[in-house]
Every structure is written in C-alpha cells, then in structure tokens.
Amino acid sequence: MGRYVILFTSVFFIFFYAASGQDLAFDEESKLKEFQDTDLPSQRFDVFFNSLDRYNVNSAYDWLDTIKIYLSNAQKTEDTTATRLYKVMQAQVYNDLGEYDKSTALAKELYDIKDSLDTDSKKVILDVLDDNYANLQLYDKQIEIRKQKRELGITNNVSFYDIYSNLGLYRKARNQYIMEVKPTIADNDSYGLAKYHSKVGNYLRLDDSAPTALSELKKANHYLGVYMNDITAQKSASDMFESELLKAEIEGNIAKCHVMMGNYEDAVPLLQSSIETLTKSPYNKDKTEVVDNTLFLAEANLQMERFSEAKKHLDTEFDNISVLQTIKKNSLLAAFYDKVENFKNASIYYKRNERIKDSLAKKQSALIKQQLVTIVANEDLENSQRLIDEQKKINELARSEMKAKDERINLVFISLIFTLLGFAGLVYAYLKSIKNQRLIAEQKHIIENSLVEKDSLLKEIHHRVKNNLQMVSSLLSLQTKNTRSKAAIVALEEGKSRVKAMALIHQKLYQNDDLSVIEMQGYIESLINSVQSVYKKGGHNISITIDAEGTELDIDRAIPFGLILNELVSNSFKYAFPENDENGKIYIHLRKNGDQGYFEYTDNGIGLPEDSDERAHSSMGLRLINRLVNQLQSKLNVDRDQEGVRFWFNFS
Incomplete structure (x- = not known):
C-alpha cells in the first residue's frame, strides 16, 4: 500500500511541476510585451516587480533599453512621478546586471528625495542600496540603510549576521543567526527548518568544522525532503522552484564537506548535480555558488588524480569571480601543475597568489577594523x-x-563664607580630576593603539610562519617526487605531516581574535582532516570521537599536543587496522581545569606488539612522542590490558 502512495505522490508532482512550468513559460514570454502594452507608469512598475523572472526570455539589457526610452519620454513631458518610477526600475536593472556603482549612484539620487516616493518605491531603493553596499563591501553604509528600513517600518529590527559572514567572522555570524532566527521558526515549519539548518551548516563549513557542518546539512536535507513530499501543503510554482534551488545548494555544501574530509568519491556526483541545477535554473541569481561548486569539483578530481577532468573544470570561464575564489583557483592550478610536474607553471600561479594575498591583506586590514567598529557602535x-x-x-x-x-547658604553670612571656600576646593579638585582623566584617556588611547599594532604584527608573524611552513611542506613534496627509496618517501611524508601540524597552529592563531590561546576542539578536527588527506586509502571509515570542547591551550602547549596527536593518529591509520577499518574507533579526550590537565588517546585496533618497549627506542615516532610529553613536564603512560591501545598522561 505504501508503494502505491509514493507512486501516486510522484505522478502528482510530475504533472503539477510540468503544468506549472508550461503556464509560467507562457506568462514569462509575454512579460516585456505586457510591460510595453500597459498604459500607465504605475502599472508598468507593477508588471516589472511582480514578474517571477522578467529575464527568462528577454535579457536585462532589453529591459534596460526599453525603460530608458520611457524614462526619456517622461523627462521630456516633465512627468516627475513617472520619471521617479522609471529610475527606480533602472536602478534595479543595474543591480541585477552587477553594475553596482551605476545602480548606487542612481539609487542615492532617489534616496535624497525619498520623502516624495511611495512606500513600494522606497522599499525597492533601500533594498537595492542594501545589496549594492554589500557587494561593494561598504558595510557601514549598509548598516545605515538598514536603520532607515527600521525607521520607515519596512523591517522591525536590524540584523548583522550576514555582514559578519562577509567579513569572515563565521562563528559570530552563526551565533547571531541562531539567536535571532531560531525562535521565529515553528516546529512544524519544515521548509523554514531546512533553510535554518542549511545556513547554520554552511557557517560551520566556512569555519572549517566540516564534520559538524555535515550533520547540520543532513538535517536540512531531511526537513526539505519532508516539505517537498508533503502533498497536504499547497505549493505554488515559485515555491517548487525555490525548493529545488535550496536542495541544490544543500547538496553542494554537503559535497564540499566531503571534499574537506577527503571523501572525494562521495562528493563528485553531488557537486555535478548541484552545478547542473544551479546553472540551468533561470531563477538562480546567486552565481557565486556555481563558481564555488566548480572549484571544489576540480579539487576532488585533482585529489583522485583525474587530471584531465580537473583541468577541464579549472579552465571554465566565469562571468563574476571573487578575489577569494580567484586565490583558490590559482592554488588548484598550481597544485595541478605540481602533480603533472610542470613546476614552471606551478611557480607562476603560486606567485600570483602571493601577490593577491599581500595586496588583499593591506587593503582589507584597515577596512575590516573600520567596519567592525561601525557595527559594534550601531549595536x-x-x-x-x-x-x-x-x-x-x-x-x-x-x-x-x-x-x-x-x-x-544665603541665610547665614558665615555659612556662605565656609561654603564658598568649600566650593573653591571642590572646583580645584574637579579641575584637577578633569586634567587627570584627560591624561588617563590619552595614555589609554596610546596603549590601545599599541595593542592593536602589536596584534596586527603578531597575526602577520603567524601568517608568515604558516606560509613558510607550507613552503617547507611543498619542498618536501617535491623531494618526495624525486626520491625512489620507499623508506625515504615514508620519512618525507611523515615530516611533511608534522610540518602541517605546526603550520595549522599558526593558521589558527592568526585567524583567532585572541592570539594567546588556541581552541583545541576545532584545531583537532582540522588536524585529523589534514592527516586523512595524507593517508588517502585509510582512515575514512574510522569513527573518531573528539572530546575537547571548551579547552584552550597556549602555543607552548598546543604545538607539542599537535605533534603528539599527529603521530598517534598517523600510527592508528597505518598500523591499528591492517585488515579492515569498518568498525575502527578512535577516542580523543583533552581537558584542562586551572593548572591541571589530562590527555587520553585510545583506539580499538590490534594494539601494540609485545616488543613495543624495544621498538620505542628505535621508532622515531614513539621517541618523538616521549620527548614531547617530557617537554610538557609529564610522563607517557601506555595501557595494553584492554582491546587496542590507550595512551594517557597528566600535564600542568
């Protein structure tokens, strides 16, 4: 019986979707003609903004040419109302074309006379300026526009999570998004929950927390499936198109998480499906998602050594590509030429990225500080x-x-004298207090500027150290390709893994607001992803549990811990599961309360061999672990009584 219900539901949606698509195509074919056949400017305004997709048949340039003709006629007849309506439409078309400077100039002209505009025109102008300033990275002006929306009653509150995301502060964006949006979603609103978990998952992915992000994105996919399969809920053609776009977006982000975790085979079909849906749909206005998915698809093919497929995607021409996407594309091209041993071309793309990053760092450092000050001030x-x-x-x-x-005091002469004397003393103390406060404020200003400069220098140092360590890793990769000895290759790969563990520490430091400590949960997740990328054929089916939430360590402790974990995880991937890792489990526990800390690492593999004590003196990995534990002023304990192996020690 259940199969018949599913079959009926599927047939219903196929006919509904096809019928909706036919009706929609018929309507959209006549939108520009309907616009031209309408007599009144206000009616043309309604046709323009009520069209589901006005560019499905006629391009934005066709619309722009038509609107310019009507605008010219309105100006000749001195019809001010019509002139304003046509300029509002013109500003929107420039925004749709990505010509944000032209759109902003026209919208600002209308914004100056906003009191003479109707409510719909005001809303369009404010929305256009909001989007333009976001694309031009003028976030302080974007905030002012949002305040205007609130004052005019267009919106009740001002949100900043999208601005935090644009500034790269994904954790702060996620926290504010959860706080503001989650209470507004009903428990039975499947589509709203799908959008919510999709957004949270994407923020986690951007914050390099791929495993946690994957869990949120799978929830989003589940809720969206419930919504799309619910035949009791009425859905318009627009609702169905938006659902398809959301599904493509969620699948694309799930695939990106798989790429970040090294599951390239799982990622490729999802990325291909997402790109196809987003590219073919005329209702998708956000083309950046297509660029991101294409670059991740190229990366997955490159990691699986499908070089021709990877190069085909890297050669794709995009109309709009951001600076960060350009950097990723250059990095992938450099990696491609490295793998095909065309080191000259690889060097060219490495140098391009260095120039772009240096230029970007100089330009954005002051900008981001300025924008953050503005945001905090407005909050x-x-x-x-x-x-x-x-x-x-x-x-x-x-x-x-x-x-x-x-x-x-005026009642008594003597009291007046004493009061005046006391008042003079108060005035003197007050003036002295003002002088002292001014000196304190000046000193505070000098100290704050020094601290800001120090933080900037420290971040730059950590950034440079990370880059240098990455260069060392690249040199080790080159040396590996030129080495025939298997033992030497293994040694070089282990060295490269250790270098990456240290580089990751410095990367986390310059990405943190607090340069003194590292949040270990996120660091350990990133480290394990890095180790998995080295051991392509092992470790991906092992269940890894990390219990280090809320634990922060300074760099003197974080680097030894990173190297210790790198050795332990690498050993588990290489030796603990020689037959099959399907039921493999690794547990990592790290806690620090005050001056006392505890570390534990276990796996359920085959355990250590009986002569492990003798091997400890000859194995570089075990010797390195013991030295690092000694560096933490502790002693390594090994438990062999249970299944697998357990390493643990206390530290201060």
Missing part, C-alpha cells in the same frame, strides 16, 4: 542613548540640589 547605539538619558537625569537632580543648597 550599542540604543544602550548608549539610554545611558546618556539616565546621566542627564542624574545631572539635573544634582543641579537642583546644588541650587537648593545655595539658597540655604
């Missing part, structure tokens, strides 16, 4: 105004009391 604006009002009331009360005191 605290209402609280600051409330404090100012309270202070005014206190000052007024104080002045009233002083006036009453002066009136009482």
